[in-house]
Amino acid sequence: MAVRTPLFINQPDGQVQPQIYEMDATSITNVHRFATYAYGQNPSARLEVNTANGTLLSGQPFVDTYYIAGAYSTRVDRFATEAETANISMSTDNYNRLRLVHDSASLPTGDTNNFQYPIFLYATSGDDIDTHFRAMSRTDFIDTFVTPGLQQMESDGFWNGTNNRQQNGTHFITTSSNPSNASLVSATPLAINSTANVAAYTSGGIPETQKQTTDVNYYIAKVDFPATAWEVYDSEAGTYDLPLYFDAGTEQIRQHTPTTWANLLGPFLRYYFRTVGSGYYTSYSLSSGTQKGSTYTDTRVVPTGSGYTTRYVNTDDYRTQEFPTGTATTVSANTKRLYITRSASVTETVALAGTTSNPVLFDSFPNSDGDVTTGWRFNTNGTIDWYNTEESPNYYDSGSTWVNTTPSQTYYIRFNKYSGTSASNVSYGPTLNTWQALTSARVIRVTDSRPAGTYESEEAVFKVEIASDSGGSNILDTGYYNTFWEGGL
Amino acid sequence: MAVKVSGTEVITNARALEAITDTDVTTSATINNAIKDQNNILRIFNSAGTEVRTLFCAANTPVT
DSSP states (O other): OOOOOBEEEEOOTTOSSOEEEEOOHHHHHHHHHTHHHHHHTSOSEEEEESOSSSEEOTTOOEEEEEEEOOOOEEESSSOOOTTTSOOOEEEEEEEOOEEEEEOOOOOOOOOGGGOSSOEEEEEOOSSSOOEEEEEOOHHHHIIIIIHHHHHHHHHTTTTSSOOSGGGTTOEEEESOSSOTTEEESOSSOSEEEEEEOGGGOOGGGOSOOSOOEEEEEEEEEEEOOOGGGSTTEETTTTEEOOOEEEETTTTEEEEOOHHHHHHHHHHHHHHHHHOTTBSOEEEEESSSSEEOBOOBOOEEEOOSSOOEEEEEEETTEEEEEEOOOSOEEEOGGGOBOOEEEEEOOBOOOBOOOOOSSSOBOOSOOOBOSSOEEEEEEEOTTSEEEEEETTSSSSEEEEEEESBSSOOSSOOEEEEEEEEOOOOTTEEEEESOSOOEETTSOEEEEEEEOSOTTSSOOEEEEEEEEEESSTTOSSEEEEEEEEEEEBOOO | OOEEETTEEEEOTTSOBOOOOOOOHHHHHHHHHHHHHTOEEEEEEOTTSOEEEEEEEOOSSOOO
């Protein structure tokens, strides 16, 4: 597995037609930023209102209190006294509608037709070392788009509480039934704050409807920006600078659209955002975290009197009713806020890559000058380097890792030659078939000392195993890593 | 001297082909092989490294 340079369609100024280009660093970063769009199409950590999914979010109900008028009285002889007229009363509505959902999501493992992932420029060995196209492997895709996409989302402030495109897919409270760059998860309010509408009660209207309130609806919305809001959108061309892929069905090279890109990348992101220990587990709370959206506030009038009101209709109809009075104030005890939370803890996991039929690719083809050495180095911090005598420095980051976080314990690694030439003057090592503690960086290399120009290209594959004990009785994972070199013949 | 077929010039005095409306199997193969001989190849590999398409293209500097 490795970081690859994706391809896209580009037409720089002066070019007659669009051509296929490798993405530069800026374009790649823009694709990483677009991960937020992809996740937002189908977030795996989300809120719903009044459904049967997930669990009721702890900390409810949302409480709404408000005064209503008393029942009216009518007499034929006189007005009922204030004491005889029903008092105003306080009503309470409790809302338990907010549900937290973490969808079931597993890390995708497939590679349909071996062409599921984008293509990159690939150099083959042999006499005609041309530049060709090759589809990324699943682990290439993770190294190139998933991991950096998650890191970009973190860097751009996905959990910072605002509701911009960098927070696409997160949820928030709003009092708008049509929030901009967002979509309501339900037309049903999360809760309603009703406050007596004092001005609505009039003498001439007795009998007045008892409940007459001014309502503020609180909704749950999801941040939902259009794809055109991201840098990948080329507004001049009306297209998106997204990676190319080989469509195995039509045998055409095509460029991803926002929809197809979201369908490809989204399932990986969904796994990380809903999995404890992934480093990106996301949830919502009513008690702590980073606030998202409006604060729910319960307001009610504070009565300044009984609100006793009379209405003479005729000599047989003397009416009275008591109305809510006063001005609205906040009931602090009922205030609620929605928070987004993230658990950055990572479950330490050893994970090698490559199979016997599809080993992890080496980066380049060093050429022999009579002595060539290539290989891999497994570092104590979990990273993996390539080794190439032609590069300076000889070791350089492959973008791959053997563990997903800084190791908290001692692991042990064992190397063996899986395949490769057995010619004399070709050696593999320095240490084969021996468990070595990864408290120091460990190297597996092949050195070919045959004279240059006496052989063609060569390939070797190493079998790599990592165990949790020095005897290798508990092997955690096995991988296969290859290397190439050119003899010059 | 130009070459005509049924009154239509098909090879000009400048030795250019003109008005060729079709090719037979032999000629198609000849043209195809001439392109292949340029050895300007784009290969498409799947993620397992298996070559699935081979595209032979014209070259900027033709191979003679």
